[in-house]
Amino acid sequence: MVHIDLRQVMVTFPQPDGGEFLAVNSFDLKVEKGEFVTIVGPSGCGKSTILSVVDGLIRPSGGEALINGKPVTGPGSDRALVFQEFALLPWRTVESNIMLGLELQHKVPRGKIEALVSHYIKMVGLQGFERHHPHQLSGGMRQRVGIARALAVNPEILLMDEPFAALDAQTREIMSAELLRIWEQEKKTVLFVTHSIDEAVYLADRIVVLSGCPGCVREIIPVSLSRPRNLEIKDEAEFVRLRRHIWGLLEQEAQRQAGGRAGS
Amino acid sequence: MVTLAHLYRRFDAPFLGTLGLVAALCLWEIASRLKWADPILISSPTMVAVALKNWAVTGALWRDLGTSLWELIVAFGASAVVGIPLGVAMGWNRPAEYALDPFVWLLYSTPLVSFWPLFIIWLGIGVKAIIALAFLFSIVQIVINTMAGVRNIDPVLIRCARSFDARTIDLFFKFTLPGALLMIVAGLRLALGRALIGVVVGELFSANAGLGFHISYYGAKLRFGDVFASLFVIVVIGVATTQLIRLFEARLVSWKS
Known part of the structure; x- marks a missing residue:
């Protein structure tokens, strides 16, 4: 198709x-x-x-x-976009950056966001870094956040x-x-x-x-x-x-x- | 083991800074005692200390300090309440910027003290006119910083917001405002210094209380020990309030360190 x-x-x-x-x-x-x-x-x-x-x-x-x-x-x-410059909000933690797309789209109820976020944190291998801020992460880890953020809104x-x-x-x-x-x-x-x-x-x-x-x-x-x-x-x-x-x-x-x- | 050398390397900046200050005070005291210059004109650290003590003992210090602080807080608070929304509007909306820009630069480049006679006529001699002057001193800085902070958001973040189809209100509260926060607080810090200048200058011209009034009153009587005493208090206020905002700033950027 x-x-x-x-x-x-x-x-x-x-x-x-x-x-x-x-x-x-x-x-x-x-x-x-x-x-x-x-x-x-x-x-x-x-x-x-x-x-x-x-x-x-x-x-x-x-x-x-x-x-x-x-x-x-x-x-x-x-659709969801992953950026060359990562485009993470520097004042937000890993966790909070990943939920950004979900927040902006107002489609998933608050209560379900957390479970989704932890699912994608696991998928991109960022367990243990949930409360880190972007500047504390390496470039590769930052882009893992970017990918998780894009996947979290479940785009086609x-x-x-x-x-x-x-x-x-x-x-x-x-x-x-x-x-x-x-x-x-x-x-x-x-x-x-x-x-x-x-x-x-x-x-x-x-x-x-x-x-x-x-x-x-x-x-x-x-x-x-x-x-x-x-x-x-x-x-x-x-x-x-x-x-x-x-x-x-x-x-x-x-x-x-x-x-x-x-x-x- | 912590040796003196270690301590010195760790604290060399504050140590040398204090050393320089103490050396200057000693030199001042010696110059006055040995009459290198007329002690009435140059005063001396001990004379200033005595003046400060007398000022505090009579209770006048607390009245003057209270008056000046009150004027400072009202003027600074009002300029923040008016200036931040103005700056946000100018940073967010081009037409608003174009319409308001001339006023900002007019205020920024005019010697604001020249408004003083007008304020006296409009508001009468005293607290109101002083607050108005300090307000004008302060607000320009707040507007300029807020506008720059709102304007200078990273374009890739805007692209990110648009890609997620963000509502305008979310774009503002989740991207623009947090992104501009540091610039806004830095503007507040600078504006506070300017508001203090406005208060002191206003009081120098016409007041019956306050730190600036204390300066002009004793300046006219050639009691320079008292003049330096009020300068000292003004410096303490300036440094203390600025440091307070710096502490606040440090908390805001905790995500940076």
Whole structure:
């Protein structure tokens, strides 16, 4: 069943000079229910904008975004966003941050919130840190809070906007393995934006490779690696082949960006 | 084992600060005793101490202190009650900011003392005019800090609130206000200092009680020991009230440490 259906989505932002900046151009993607789709591409290719469209934070200037066949009109409790910057309230404890979404949506009665929160604290492995504040936690633990907060509202779709980009390389590996473990339990539909090819391959059922022209799909690649996956899978021939293939698609763009954005 | 060296390393800042203060007091006393300058003009720590004692014994100290504290509390309290909602409105709502901004900067850049003759005419000589002056001194700081605190909320938190489809009232009470709280309290701390200046200046000009009045009264009689005594009391009030707010601030940011 098609869960997220993006048809010819176009996003433009008004510029101070009166012109318009084209962030995403005629983007097409269908995501099945329970599917894990990663979007990978160079910086500034409109990856995060696409997530914002699905979340309802940005209205497309052209085309349409459908969820379960209905047009997206704004944010809703069927979707939850996980942020690169974690977006935790620094004055709230872990526990209280995780219940934030539930509080804001006013759907779950107060009495049931506590049980839900402790369930998700356990799921993301933060037992014993309930009363800690974000600044007392490592980056990886902070994002565990971010993930638990998103899961706690029981969304059908999890939108992840480069959630591990602010973490160091080792933590990042561990967190993506953790994410898969959690996803195996929850079976949400996941749309995951990243600029890490490794991460994109490791997590995905399908990978959407974007190119520099704003939001243009270079290729959509199905990943046939078996699940559940552990980190050793990164040494398998198929993984290496996919990684090399995607790098081939992105290299030209990456070289251009690394070389001081010549030509942009 | 705790040695003197350890203690020194731990408390070097307060230790050296006190040392400097004591040295200055000694120098002052010596300068006065050895008549490096006219003792009537420069007074001396012991003369100030005697003046302070006499002031307390006659009971006038408590009357002056009470008057000034009362003026300070009313002016500061009123400026907080008016200033915080104004600052919130300006930080939250652009049109409100544009409409009120000229007044804030007018008050901020005008020497407020120049309103004094008007206050005297409108409110009469005495407590009311002094409170009005201190109120103006204080409120600007509160408005500016509150506005900045409300305005400077992390945009990613706003995005988070919108993503959860937060109601406006929740956005305000769960994100904006707690996020601005520290800036608001810092504004209160600075405003308290400014309110104290307003009180003392007002009393210097015209009053029949209060610490500023004590200064102008004895200043006119060239009794500088008494003048320094009231300065001392004013400094104590300033430091004590500011520290009180600092304690409160430290409690508020307990989530930071």
